[in-house]
Every structure is written in structure tokens, then in C-alpha cells.
Amino acid sequence: MTLSLYDTLAREQRPFEPREEGMAALYVCGPTVQGDAHIGHGRAAVVFDVLRRYLEWRGYAVTFVQNVTDIDDKIILRARREGLEPAVVATRYTRAWNRTMDALGVRAPDVQPLATGHLLEMQALIQLLLDQDKAYAVEGNVFFRVRRFAGYGRLSRRRVDDMQQGEDIVDASDKEDPLDFAMWKAAKPGEPAWPSPWGPGRPGWHIECSAMAAKHLGHGFDIHGGGLDLVFPHHENEIAQHEAAHGDTFARYWVHNGMVQMGAEKMSKSVGNVVSLEEALSAWGVGPLRLWYLSAQHRTPLTFDTARLRDAAAVHQRFVTFLRAARRVASDVGVDDTAAAVHRAAFAAAMDADLNAPAAVAAVHELVTAGNEALTAAERGDVAASARVAGLAGALTELGDGVLGLHLEAALADAAGVERQLAALVDSLLEQRAAARAERDFATADGIRDQLGAAGVVVEDRPDGVRWYVADAPTAG
RNA sequence: GGCGGGGUAGCCAAGUGGUAAGGCAGGGGACUGCAAAUCCCCCAUCACGGGUUCGAUUCCCGUCCCCGCCUCCA
Known part of the structure; x- marks a missing residue:
């Protein structure tokens, strides 16, 4: 038996053949740390956590890398709104993300690279593209020449000529071609900036993943993962940057998870129907939440209900x-x-x-x-x-x-803790109940059982005597 | 408009060219003083119309409907 994975690039399931026998190198796009994680992030996290665990269960030595985008337009905006330094916002939400992932039972990545920690690697990659004339610098910005990369559009199956041009936040008039995208953005007043050969600025979003994946996993690593919504342009651009620069394969398999929807709609901030992971965890608990995530195959949409x-x-x-x-x-x-x-x-x-x-x-x-x-x-x-x-x-x-x-064992252990605390009380009530039953006073006996039941204590009368335990934490909804 | 995914019982959701897993809910039964937990049984012909085939839910064509991406997004 072999593990097969649906590869978005190939548009079919392919047997998993790792770059190196017995090893599996994974890179999964992480969060832009500018707000609390929601249940959509949770799905992606659980899908790839389960992939990782399954690979290990199958005997692979797995290296799991997930980045943190800690510099980005949205972080800057949020910081400005709250009167904080962007680095403060990024640090705060990085910590929150890690805490929440932990609560979700998602194992920590082996490497969690930060964008701001890899500026030199990104600049080197950009320089490589400039040297080959596959990128150009204008007024402190550096753009990738999309039409110079023949493979562009292969992942998302779109032809360059069909593409509607998206407006980058950087002034589009600086671009030779509206399709080109920024790898380095010139600093604007009051924004965080780092020195570069093209002047002070900060990295574009896509460049970090190309640079960090290659740095930590090497070229042609095994599996690149992320949400389906990242296929274009993010992953398309990651491939373009790496493969145009190096001429070799960036990643061997592309695995994407489907979106979480609210009713018929996709959950998104602009619609205002976001359920935070913290909320979901406290309402349902880790185990049920993960079971819900796993109730649909990872590529199909999943409706929150x-x-x-x-x-x-x-x-x-x-x-x-x-x-x-x-x-x-x-x-x-x-x-x-x-x-x-x-x-x-x-x-x-x-x-x-x-x-x-x-x-x-x-x-x-x-x-x-x-x-x-x-x-x-x-x-x-x-x-x-x-x-x-x-x-x-x-x-x-x-x-x-x-x-x-x-979290089956954990649920059992949690319950056991509560059971220890309640033991004296429950045992005393059960003694009263036993006495009532002995007198066939079932009204009293059942009353006690109902009372305990309302408190989450399940009472079972078995041939060998009464047994009780604390049920899973009561859930909302 | 371009690209992609999908329509399976009340609900969720697998799956296969030879008459459709699993779960939730529901009904019946065993067990119980009654329950609980558990076990057993029952509960669908797979959006619609054609075609290919000995045979299609599964392959092909068409129709209808839903959803995602094409802009920041897991």
C-alpha cells in the first residue's frame, strides 16, 4: 500500500514518492500575524497536522516547516490603528497563534521561520532574478517579470493572457506589465524598513515562502501545503520565483485544503461571519472540533454548523x-x-x-x-x-x-480530575440513592440520578453495582 | 468572461462498471425497576435527460442548480 496525495499541480492523485527514501519534507503556509486565528485557519492546521502525524505513523522521518508572516501591509495597518509598533502586533499575534495551535492539539512545527528573520535570503533570491533579467527595480521596488517565466500559470491553470490584472498596493504605474508582482517594496514614510541593494524597504509577501522553504528544506522538497485560496497568486508566485531563479523544481507535491464556509457563504472578515478558534475550542473542545474538521475530505468545502x-x-x-x-x-x-x-x-x-x-x-x-x-x-x-x-x-x-x-486520553484524564474532586459528594448522594432503591423508592432514587445528570455526572446501574463518571464537558449550541 | 470543485437517505459523509461504507437523528428489539451505556434489526437506487455497455450511481455528451478562485485570505 502506498500513500497517494492529490497534487494540485498535476490535478490528480499521485503516489507519494519522497525526494529521499523514508523522509518527508513539508512546508505549509502559516499565518500573517495580525489578528486572532479563526476556524478556517484551524482547518488548515488540522489537515496538515494529521498529514504530518500520518506520515510519521507510516514511518517517515518528517520535517515540518511553517512560516510566520510577521511583516505585511495588514500588520502595519493594524499597528497604526492601535497606536502600536508593527513588531509589537506581530509578536503578540504570533504568541496567540502558537497558544491556540497548542490548544487545538496541533504539533509545533520543527522550524517556524519568521519573514523578518530571512531578509538576506530573500534579497539573495531577488538578486538572482535581477541578474537574469527576470526581475527589475523601479524606484526602490523590485518586480518579477511574469511573462519571462514560461511556467507561469501552471499551478492555477490559467493563461497569462486571460488574466485580469490585479492592482498591487504599490503604484501599478511603476510596473512594466500589470501582471508583474512586487518582491521588494520601497519604504514609505513611517513604515518599517530594512536596507537593501535597492534602497530601504520590505519584502513582498510571496518572496518569503520561496526563500524560507528552500533554505530550511532545500530544493525540490516533498510537500507544499496551504489553503485552496492560496493557489493563486501566492503559490503560483512562489513557484515562479524559485524556478525562474534556480531552474529546478521548487516542491514535488502541492496539497491544498478546502475552505470553511458559513452556511452557503465562505467565512471571511469582509462578510463579518468569522468564528474565532478560541471561541470554537471553548464551546466544543478540541476532540469534537477536530472530529468535525475530519468529517469531510480535506479538499472539499466544510460548512460550519x-x-x-x-x-x-x-x-x-x-x-x-x-x-x-x-x-x-x-x-x-x-x-x-x-x-x-x-x-x-x-x-x-x-x-x-x-x-x-x-x-x-x-x-x-x-x-x-x-x-x-x-x-x-x-x-x-x-x-x-x-x-x-x-x-x-x-x-x-x-x-x-x-x-x-x-484527545481521547486527554478527555478521560480531564474527566478523571473532576471525578476525583466530586467523589466524596457523588458517593454520598449515591449512598442515599442506594438506600432509596433498597426501599423501592424509585422517585427519590431517580431524582438523585437526574440531579447528578444535570451536573454532568452519568450514573449507570450495572449488574455488578452502580458506576458513575463525568461526561465530556457540556457543549454550547 | 476564464479556471476549478460539487450535486448520494431527515441531516453529515465515503465509495464503486455489476444493484451504495460510517455517523447523527428516527423506529423496533435485547438488557434495566426505569434509565444510562452497549449490542442487534429497520431506514437511499445515487440532480435531470440522452449515449456507450450484457450491466452505470460510477464512463461520455447535454441541461439545471450550488460553491470556490480570478483582489488580502487557511
Whole structure:
């Protein structure tokens, strides 16, 4: 079995063949740090986090690079609005981004390069293009000559002659051709600027990724990722800059995630329908939120809808519930992994098919169903079934937590903490309830159970006695 | 206008040239004092019209509808 990835450049799924056997070098476009992360950022983050985790699970040594754009027009604007230095804004939101990614269960990149830390690399790349006459400087700006790069438009499948010219923020009249884009922007009064051979200024947006990806991952690295909305012009320009300058391949595979939509509309700041990641995390929790992200294949649009999040929360609860029950029976009976193997294989087959997360989650569901079946047998004293439960529970954490990052163990641990705090209180109430039940005073007994239920404590009467636990944190919506 | 993605049960969502995974919701059953949790069963002919084929939801053509990008954006 081989992992296949849909490559935007090829417009088809291609078997993943890394540049170097057993290695995988990934570059994913990161945020422009000028505001709080929203659930659209979260989707991209989770998609590529899962890709990374899956590659590692498959045995690849992964190097994961995600940049931070810490100098940009929007950062300058925001700083001006708030009366702050742009660097203060950038630092503040970089820290916020990292905290939020952490809360989302997204593993930190191996390298998180900052644009402002790579000005020399960018300038060197620009110079290389100037030397080859593929770029030109005008009044302190440097532009890329789009028509001089034959491959331009290959990624986004558009012909140069069809393109409507977008107006750059830099005065378009400086350009030879409206299609040309800025790699270096001359400083304007009051803006941050760095020295360069063309005068003080700052880098254009696209140049940083070309320069930083090549610096940290080398030429022809394996996978370049980002949102579908970055295909044009950002990624098109990244390719143009690198390949025009060096004449070799920039990246081998281009993977793009689909957009998050609000109802039928795309979520965007201009429409004003943005849901921040912090909000979503506190309302739903990491596990359910990630399950929602994984409920659609990564290239298709995903609609934000509280009913969908509720579904995801129910699924999360089901997984956690099995794990909790499995822990009770599977102690020292050994581990039988044979039952898990078929589900692990189904999971891998799904993920191999262009990261088919919905199918992979379906495999986890079937694993859990098998686990619950074994659990029933184990609770009746079937030792072989206990070993199967242990194997299946192990596979659940391996796939669900390890690869998908669903925070099942974490949810269990969180609940356990609350359970410790509530134990004395709950036990005392359950004693009263037991007394009431003994007298067949079910009204009182059920009243106590309802009371506990309202507080998130689930009470179960089992053949071997009462059992209670704290359910997943209650969710909004 | 150019480029691209998509229309599968009440909802979400996989998938395949040979009569369609999984989940949520719903209905029925087992278990329970009742519940909870769990298990079992039921619940679609795949937008529409043609064509190719022994056979199409899956391939081709056309129609309708939805969405994204073409400007900052994950």
C-alpha cells in the first residue's frame, strides 16, 4: 500500500514518492500575524497536522516547516490603528497563534521561520532574478517579470493572457506589465524598513515562502501545503520565483485544503461571519472540533454548523466511553492485537487514499463497535475477550489520538480530575440513592440520578453495582 | 468572461462498471425497576435527460442548480 496525495499541480492523485527514501519534507503556509486565528485557519492546521502525524505513523522521518508572516501591509495597518509598533502586533499575534495551535492539539512545527528573520535570503533570491533579467527595480521596488517565466500559470491553470490584472498596493504605474508582482517594496514614510541593494524597504509577501522553504528544506522538497485560496497568486508566485531563479523544481507535491464556509457563504472578515478558534475550542473542545474538521475530505468545502459540531461531540463521547470502559476490564490479561489489525488496515487504506479522513473515522467506528462487543464478553468473564479489548483500545488511542489527535486520553484524564474532586459528594448522594432503591423508592432514587445528570455526572446501574463518571464537558449550541 | 470543485437517505459523509461504507437523528428489539451505556434489526437506487455497455450511481455528451478562485485570505 502506498500513500497517494492529490497534487494540485498535476490535478490528480499521485503516489507519494519522497525526494529521499523514508523522509518527508513539508512546508505549509502559516499565518500573517495580525489578528486572532479563526476556524478556517484551524482547518488548515488540522489537515496538515494529521498529514504530518500520518506520515510519521507510516514511518517517515518528517520535517515540518511553517512560516510566520510577521511583516505585511495588514500588520502595519493594524499597528497604526492601535497606536502600536508593527513588531509589537506581530509578536503578540504570533504568541496567540502558537497558544491556540497548542490548544487545538496541533504539533509545533520543527522550524517556524519568521519573514523578518530571512531578509538576506530573500534579497539573495531577488538578486538572482535581477541578474537574469527576470526581475527589475523601479524606484526602490523590485518586480518579477511574469511573462519571462514560461511556467507561469501552471499551478492555477490559467493563461497569462486571460488574466485580469490585479492592482498591487504599490503604484501599478511603476510596473512594466500589470501582471508583474512586487518582491521588494520601497519604504514609505513611517513604515518599517530594512536596507537593501535597492534602497530601504520590505519584502513582498510571496518572496518569503520561496526563500524560507528552500533554505530550511532545500530544493525540490516533498510537500507544499496551504489553503485552496492560496493557489493563486501566492503559490503560483512562489513557484515562479524559485524556478525562474534556480531552474529546478521548487516542491514535488502541492496539497491544498478546502475552505470553511458559513452556511452557503465562505467565512471571511469582509462578510463579518468569522468564528474565532478560541471561541470554537471553548464551546466544543478540541476532540469534537477536530472530529468535525475530519468529517469531510480535506479538499472539499466544510460548512460550519452547530448541529454538525453536536454530531462530532456525540462521536467523541462514544470513543471516550469505550476507552473508559475498556480501562476497567483490560488489566493484566495480556493484549490480543489480532482483532485490531483489520481495523488498523482499513484505517490505513482510507488514509492512503488522499487522506480520506471520513473513511478513516468510519474505520475507527467499526473498531469501537468491535471493542464494545468484546467488552460485553469480557465483562462476563471471557478472558480472551479482555485481551481483545486491550488490543482494540490500544489501537483506538494509537489511531484516534496518535494520528488524528482526537484527545481521547486527554478527555478521560480531564474527566478523571473532576471525578476525583466530586467523589466524596457523588458517593454520598449515591449512598442515599442506594438506600432509596433498597426501599423501592424509585422517585427519590431517580431524582438523585437526574440531579447528578444535570451536573454532568452519568450514573449507570450495572449488574455488578452502580458506576458513575463525568461526561465530556457540556457543549454550547 | 476564464479556471476549478460539487450535486448520494431527515441531516453529515465515503465509495464503486455489476444493484451504495460510517455517523447523527428516527423506529423496533435485547438488557434495566426505569434509565444510562452497549449490542442487534429497520431506514437511499445515487440532480435531470440522452449515449456507450450484457450491466452505470460510477464512463461520455447535454441541461439545471450550488460553491470556490480570478483582489488580502487557511
